[in-house]
Amino acid sequence: VMVWLRRTTHYLFIVVVAVNSTLLTINAGDYIFYTDWAWTSFVVFSISQTLMLAVGATYYLTFTGVPGTATYYGLIMTVYTWVAEGAWFALGYPYDFIVTPIWLPSAMLLDLAYWATKRNKHSLILFGGVLVGMSLPLFNMVNLITVADPLETAFKYPRPTLPPYMTPIEPQVGKFYNSPVALGAGAGAVLSVTFTALGCKLNTWTYRWMA
Numbered sequence: 001v002m003v004w005l006r007r008t009t010h011y012l013f014i015v016v017v018a019v020n021s022t023l024l025t026i027n028a029g030d031y032i033f034y035t036d037w038a039w040t041s042f043v044v045f046s047i048s049q050t051l052m053l054a055v056g057a058t059y060y061l062t063f064t065g066v067p068g069t070a071t072y073y074g075l076i077m078t079v080y081t082w083v084a085e086g087a088w089f090a091l092g093y094p095y096d097f098i099v100t101p102i103w104l105p106s107a108m109l110l111d112l113a114y115w116a117t118k119r120n121k122h123s124l125i126l127f128g129g130v131l132v133g134m135s136l137p138l139f140n141m142v143n144l145i146t147v148a149d150p151l152e153t154a155f156k157y158p159r160p161t162l163p164p165y166m167t168p169i170e171p172q173v174g175k176f177y178n179s180p181v182a183l184g185a186g187a188g189a190v191l192s193v194t195f196t197a198l199g200c201k202l203n204t205w206t207y208r209w210m211a
Contacts, residue, residue: 017056046137046184058199067115074107129196133188
């Protein structure tokens with residue numbers, strides 16, 4: 001019974017984190033709409049996504065102990081987000097404006113760090129954390145480069161959930177305009193180590209709680 005209970009708890013955690021990742025994405029991922037602060041929002045978005053990926057994937061990875069699990073978790077997040085953002089089509093948004101975060105390459109790097117260091121948790125935290133934090137903003141900048149003209153689209157399809165005072169008025173130069181990727185990657189490289197450590201710790205705490 002205890003084995004069943006422990007496994008159920010783990011998988012419940014995994015589902016909760018993955019679902020929350022998706023919800024966070026749909027909200028934090030709307031940096032496109034904040035036209036006058038797009039770059040600043042992108043940095044915040046990068047850090048929030050790094051948090052959800054690093055914690056969840058590391059938790060799942062250290063639970064199974066099988067390299068490749070982080071990538072699988074990243075795939076779950078991606079599919080959940082695709083399904084959730086399918087609602088955007090119903091609102092009439094063009095396909096090339098829907099932003100789905102690119103998690104998979106960063107998750108693969110996490111797996112690689114775990115596999116290359118022969119499943120060493122400390123190396124996973126240090127190397128895996130830095131790799132995820134640095135890579136995620138880089139890959140997600142692709143979204144910003146390939147997306148339809150944000151200003152034109154934001155005006156054409158104002159988001160119903162945005163209060164009037166948040167509706168884009170005119171493009172302004174945001175505070176972090178110069179290098180959102182560098183800032184996101186720099187902050188991510190530091191913070192992601194903590195996020196990855198938290199994922200490992202959650203695993204330990206769950207085992208102790210269920211023991």
